[in-house]
Amino acid sequence: MCAHDEIFILFSKGDRQAMSILVETYKHELYNLCFRLTFNQYDAEDLFQQTWIKAAKSAERYNHQSFKPWLFKICVNQFRDNYRLHMKRKKVIKEDFESTSAKDYVLMAAGSGDTLEEQYEKKHIQALLVANIDKLPHPQKIPMVLFYYQQMKYSDIASLLGVPEGTVKSRINTAKRKLKSVLEGELYV
Amino acid sequence: MFDIDAYLKDIAIKEVCPSDTLIGRTAEKCGEVLKAREKEKKRFQAIKRAALIFAPAAAMLLIGIFIGSRFFAAPDATAEAAAACFTVDINPSVCVNVDENSVVTGIVAQNDDAKDLIQKIDCVGLNAADAICAIVKQAKAEGFITEENRYVLVGCFGVNDNDATIGALQQRLEREFGDIVTLLVVSGTLHDKTEADSLNVSAGLLKLIRMAEGAETNNTEKVKDVADKILQKYSAPVLSVSEKPDGLLLEWTKIDTALIKLDGDIKISVAAGNTAADIQSGNAEILKKFPFDPNGSQTTQCKLTPKNSGIAAGTVKYYGIFVEYGSVTKIFSNVVRAKMPIEEKQEPKPAASSAASSEQTPIPTDEPVVSGSISGSAVVIKWRKESSDTLAGYKIVASKTNPNPKYPDDGYIKFITNKNTVSVKLYDGDGGLKGGQSYYFSVTYLYNDGSAIAANAVQLTVPKKTAETPPSDTDEPLEPDDTGDYPSTNISGSMEGTTAHLSWGRIDDSRLEGYKVVMSLSPNPSYPKDGYVYWITDRNQTSCSVDLSDKRGATVYFAITALYDSHNVKKTGNAVALAVPLPETSPEPASQSEESTTPETSP
Numbered sequence: 001m002c003a004h005d006e007i008f009i010l011f012s013k014g015d016r017q018a019m020s021i022l023v024e025t026y027k028h029e030l031y032n033l034c035f036r037l038t039f040n041q042y043d044a045e046d047l048f049q050q051t052w053i054k055a056a057k058s059a060e061r062y063n064h065q066s067f068k069p070w071l072f073k074i075c076v077n078q079f080r081d082n083y084r085l086h087m088k089r090k091k092v093i094k095e096d097f098e099s100t101s102a103k104d105y106v107l108m109a110a111g112s113g114d115t116l117e118e119q120y121e122k123k124h125i126q127a128l129l130v131a132n133i134d135k136l137p138h139p140q141k142i143p144m145v146l147f148y149y150q151q152m153k154y155s156d157i158a159s160l161l162g163v164p165e166g167t168v169k170s171r172i173n174t175a176k177r178k179l180k181s182v183l184e185g186e187l188y189v
Numbered sequence: 190m191f192d193i194d195a196y197l198k199d200i201a202i203k204e205v206c207p208s209d210t211l212i213g214r215t216a217e218k219c220g221e222v223l224k225a226r227e228k229e230k231k232r233f234q235a236i237k238r239a240a241l242i243f244a245p246a247a248a249m250l251l252i253g254i255f256i257g258s259r260f261f262a263a264p265d266a267t268a269e270a271a272a273a274c275f276t277v278d279i280n281p282s283v284c285v286n287v288d289e290n291s292v293v294t295g296i297v298a299q300n301d302d303a304k305d306l307i308q309k310i311d312c313v314g315l316n317a318a319d320a321i322c323a324i325v326k327q328a329k330a331e332g333f334i335t336e337e338n339r340y341v342l343v344g345c346f347g348v349n350d351n352d353a354t355i356g357a358l359q360q361r362l363e364r365e366f367g368d369i370v371t372l373l374v375v376s377g378t379l380h381d382k383t384e385a386d387s388l389n390v391s392a393g394l395l396k397l398i399r400m401a402e403g404a405e406t407n408n409t410e411k412v413k414d415v416a417d418k419i420l421q422k423y424s425a426p427v428l429s430v431s432e433k434p435d436g437l438l439l440e441w442t443k444i445d446t447a448l449i450k451l452d453g454d455i456k457i458s459v460a461a462g463n464t465a466a467d468i469q470s471g472n473a474e475i476l477k478k479f480p481f482d483p484n485g486s487q488t489t490q491c492k493l494t495p496k497n498s499g500i501a502a503g504t505v506k507y508y509g510i511f512v513e514y515g516s517v518t519k520i521f522s523n524v525v526r527a528k529m530p531i532e533e534k535q536e537p538k539p540a541a542s543s544a545a546s547s548e549q550t551p552i553p554t555d556e557p558v559v560s561g562s563i564s565g566s567a568v569v570i571k572w573r574k575e576s577s578d579t580l581a582g583y584k585i586v587a588s589k590t591n592p593n594p595k596y597p598d599d600g601y602i603k604f605i606t607n608k609n610t611v612s613v614k615l616y617d618g619d620g621g622l623k624g625g626q627s628y629y630f631s632v633t634y635l636y637n638d639g640s641a642i643a644a645n646a647v648q649l650t651v652p653k654k655t656a657e658t659p660p661s662d663t664d665e666p667l668e669p670d671d672t673g674d675y676p677s678t679n680i681s682g683s684m685e686g687t688t689a690h691l692s693w694g695r696i697d698d699s700r701l702e703g704y705k706v707v708m709s710l711s712p713n714p715s716y717p718k719d720g721y722v723y724w725i726t727d728r729n730q731t732s733c734s735v736d737l738s739d740k741r742g743a744t745v746y747f748a749i750t751a752l753y754d755s756h757n758v759k760k761t762g763n764a765v766a767l768a769v770p771l772p773e774t775s776p777e778p779a780s781q782s783e784e785s786t787t788p789e790t791s792p
Contacts, residue, residue: 031207056219107201180193
């Protein structure tokens with residue numbers, strides 16, 4: 001048994017020190033997921049904290065499966081709950097929940113042989129894509145975030161969301177079709 | 190061509206770092222949670238030890254609670270440690286188990302709505318009053334308590350020092366929620382709780398029924414009032430009406446027998462009145478009565494004709510169902526408004542004809558006439574103008590198979606309320622029309638009194654969509670591919686002044702999370718495309734009203750989108766179009782209304 005396994009066992013028994021170690025170990029990965037789902041520092045911080053508190057409350061039910069997917073699943077479910085409550089509270093339509101800053105977080109990704117101009121052009125398009133992914137309905141947005149930003153596999157996303165792998169693929173394809181149509185409108189008209 | 194994959198695969202998002210303060214705060218909060226759990230565990234162990242010492246009494250108690258709780262799923266319940274329990278019935282229904290110090294040891298959902306509710310509150314370790322307050326507060330936040338649904342029933346079972354506890358609890362609840370709820374506290378023994386569990390009903394509700402029926406001594410007006418309202422919420426059937434050629438077909442959902450199987454003499458009555466209020470006030474005429482066998486099959490429909498109901502053809506009436514049991518309690522359905530159809534021989538005959546012959550058909554002076562043609566990629570339907578002040582609008586109808594399509598039998602694809610509009614262009618995709626396929630098109634003239642006259646039909650083939658075809662505004666959002674067996678619900682509505690009254694069929698599916706009431710100025714609205722006006726998580730709430738005073742003169746479309754599986758599955762039913770009257774033409778509250786009692790049909 002490695003040290004990590006022991007921590008998980010201690011965590012499931014409600015050990016506070018083990019909990020602190022886990023928060024420290026997974027803080028970057030979880031916070032980045034929170035941020036990519038919300039693209040807003042305050043919402044991401046809330047989501048991060050809510051996820052850990054829920055994990056603490058459910059510690060006894062943690063059955064030593066892989067910890068990260070378990071934690072991510074709590075995070076995604078919490079994100080959906082927050083959105084639902086937000087919608088209920090404000091009685092707003094979906095557009096009110098958009099983030100406007102998503103595109104500011106896109107990094108320049110240079111392909112081999114790209115000129116500086118081409119790199120800027122690519123970044124501009126990717127920024128538009130990210131901003132529009134952020135506006136997608138959740139069933140499409142969440143798989144897109146997990147697949148493209150978190151580089152997760154279809155099978156892992158399927159198990160995290162509790163849907164068949166085919167559904168994940170279909171949602172991603174639907175999202176891509178929508179994004180393509182939006183971007184073609186913005187770029188070529 | 191835009192290659193989206195090329196851009197998506199290289200997307201890189203800046204890494205962000207959580208602040209040390211956030212990490213510190215999070216670890217601290219998690220520590221508090223774990224500490225509370227630890228404390229709670231110790232308390233449990235102490236209770237268990239005590240139970241062993243007082244073995245005979247404890248064993249009886251544990252058996253009683255076990256028998257009681259076996260009927261309900263109790264994932265987190267710690268019934269074996271409960272010394273008493275409190276029930277909270279709002280619909281949702283929740284049971285709170287407490288130890289001898291009135292500290293909550295477990296919380297049990299007693300119906301589907303409650304399952305969702307209790308996931309969002311953590312009451313274990315709180316005292317009973319705090320837990321009940323938290324439940325009421327959450328129910329309010331979730332929309333289960335509203336201005337119309339403000340009744341909360343709290344039951345106390347097996348509580349020590351009964352009067353003092355109940356008094357204190359009542360005071361606390363009145364103080365915190367007195368302005369938003371009407372509260373009734375009832376009490377009983379653990380035996381009552383066990384009996385209710387064996388009947389699969391909430392102990393609080395069972396107690397209330399007994400009190401309302403006079404079997405208990407505390408039979409006050411308030412008890413009757415709360416009993417009426419609460420039982421109504423839990424058991425009410427949902428009524429819908431559809432027009433048939435020879436009469437009206439009333440259909441209602443099965444009555445929930447959980448709360449009414451306790452009495453032998455139950456009847457379902459079908460009533461008709463001149464106003465909606467007549468139904469509940471007893472001024473309605475009882476048209477039919479059906480015996481009700483709680484253990485057998487239930488009657489869920491009734492055909493009314495002018496002959497068997499005595500209601501003359503063409504008369505508009507309000508219809509309702511009520512269930513009578515015991516001697517005091519009645520459970521009412523929603524009220525629907527419908528016009529008894531005019532017999533076939535009195536109906537104006539639509540002049541059906543083909544495209545080729547329609548243009549040459551002689552125009553009878555009192556009959557509208559439709560013609561059709563193809564213009565570019567559109568089908569153009571033209572009709573004769575109706576200048577009557579009583580015209581509500583033109584329903585454009587299409588059917589692949591019916592050579593004489595008409596509204597409401599064949600649904601409609603557009604509703605035009607401007608009486609000066611006498612033509613419409615329809616494209617591939619509009620209202621479900623498919624390019625390359627042949628349809629019979631017609632126009633039904635709809636009048637303010639609800640009457641409808643169908644015109645002749647023309648047969649045309651819809652041109653296939655080309656690049657120039659304008660995009661349809663009726664495209665449904667793409668749904669996930671695994672939503673086949675999730676039910677949708679049909680909506681119907683009517684106008685009262687500028688208020689739309691909507692009602693729909695209850696969906697009896699445990700996966701349902703709620704109804705989104707969607708409104709749009711375009712046909713076929715759906716969530717999330719058109720946002721929503723209400724989010725209703727109580728599956729038994731099947732009606733609502735919407736103020737449309739800011740939409741005078743417009744035709745507003747409503748639909749219900751049912752949400753399932755964490756909002757991943759959305760199913761939208763038919764749409765209903767309601768014309769909001771203009772102040773000049775309809776200053777009185779009773780204005781034109783239009784009810785769609787059949788689902789919109791895609792041609």
